Amino acid sequence: MIKLIKPTKVFKALADDTRLRIVNLFLKERSLCVCEIVDALRIPQYQISKHLSVLRNAGLLDFEKRGTWAYYFIKIDEPLNRILFSFLGKYLKNEIFQQDIMALENRLILRENGKCIVGLVSQGELLKMIKEKAGQVL
Amino acid sequence: MIKLIKPTKVFKALADDTRLRIVNLFLKERSLCVCEIVDALRIPQYQISKHLSVLRNAGLLDFEKRGTWAYYFIKIDEPLNRILFSFLGKYLKNEIFQQDIMALENRLILRENGKCIVGLVSQGELLKMIKEKAGQVL
DNA sequence: TATCTATATGCACATACAGGCATGTATTAT
DNA sequence: ATAATACATGCCTGTATGTGCATATAGATA
Numbered sequence: 001m002i003k004l005i006k007p008t009k010v011f012k013a014l015a016d017d018t019r020l021r022i023v024n025l026f027l028k029e030r031s032l033c034v035c036e037i038v039d040a041l042r043i044p045q046y047q048i049s050k051h052l053s054v055l056r057n058a059g060l061l062d063f064e065k066r067g068t069w070a071y072y073f074i075k076i077d078e079p080l081n082r083i084l085f086s087f088l089g090k091y092l093k094n095e096i097f098q099q100d101i102m103a104l105e106n107r108l109i110l111r112e113n114g115k116c117i118v119g120l121v122s123q124g125e126l127l128k129m130i131k132e133k134a135g136q137v138l
Numbered sequence: 139m140i141k142l143i144k145p146t147k148v149f150k151a152l153a154d155d156t157r158l159r160i161v162n163l164f165l166k167e168r169s170l171c172v173c174e175i176v177d178a179l180r181i182p183q184y185q186i187s188k189h190l191s192v193l194r195n196a197g198l199l200d201f202e203k204r205g206t207w208a209y210y211f212i213k214i215d216e217p218l219n220r221i222l223f224s225f226l227g228k229y230l231k232n233e234i235f236q237q238d239i240m241a242l243e244n245r246l247i248l249r250e251n252g253k254c255i256v257g258l259v260s261q262g263e264l265l266k267m268i269k270e271k272a273g274q275v276l
Numbered sequence: 277t278a279t280c281t282a283t284a285t286g287c288a289c290a291t292a293c294a295g296g297c298a299t300g301t302a303t304t305a306t
Numbered sequence: 307a308t309a310a311t312a313c314a315t316g317c318c319t320g321t322a323t324g325t326g327c328a329t330a331t332a333g334a335t336a
Contacts, residue, residue, distance in 0.1 A: 173313085186313095191314080
């Protein structure tokens, strides 16, 4: 059974600063686990979970569980979503969106084989872990 | 001074059934007076006025007064708006949006030289006036 | 088994906002 | 000058929703 989404529902989902910041992250990396989003945006985990649920309910995201981890991903399979995300890519250019992308890029350095392997990481720990990682590479 | 529009503000403006129906009308006819919108959607004038104000405040519409009449028009001059409206054209395809367009087309028959020359018109009157108009054309 | 850990959710509170009604304002018509 | 018309706006009310806090759930680990 196909779930019909009302346009209003989609726009309601996008009508929130935090949710736009979340969507912005997915434009950079189309699959993210919850803790990566929490660390990149520095917003409480329970808020992120709720916002992800709204975005999923609007048909913009879907998710998949792997153990305790939950990977959310954008539904670019739907043609209209593709157009919408393409628009958002041009639209979300404010400073904060770019800062979020930079924070995410740092966080993604901790991935192994393209998968998140750590949980929530504080700002300070993140820097330490990135340095260690750099040491391993050398 | 250029007014900066926050993305959230735009999506909030679009996150309402009535406002989406209004925008839909402008995708068909890019300049409309308030009474034409009221008649096409059959929604109280004070509601339409408020919604138009929200859309204008979000940078999607602008308006121009001609006597007591107020003509609102979509701001397609802004590149991002153009993309957004193009998306909406593909997105607003539900039955109600099509019905609204049909109602608007009927109402636009009453225009003279491309301008609205009547005020609020009831359903019944509209039909009568359209018939008269058809008579004139013959 | 017991304990972390990653994520989700229920509840309380405050705020935002759409709808309804009445009324205000400004322009036109008589 | 008065009335009618086109549109805007202020106030009230109910509902929806974002935030914060606490807690639940479920999988991983020791």
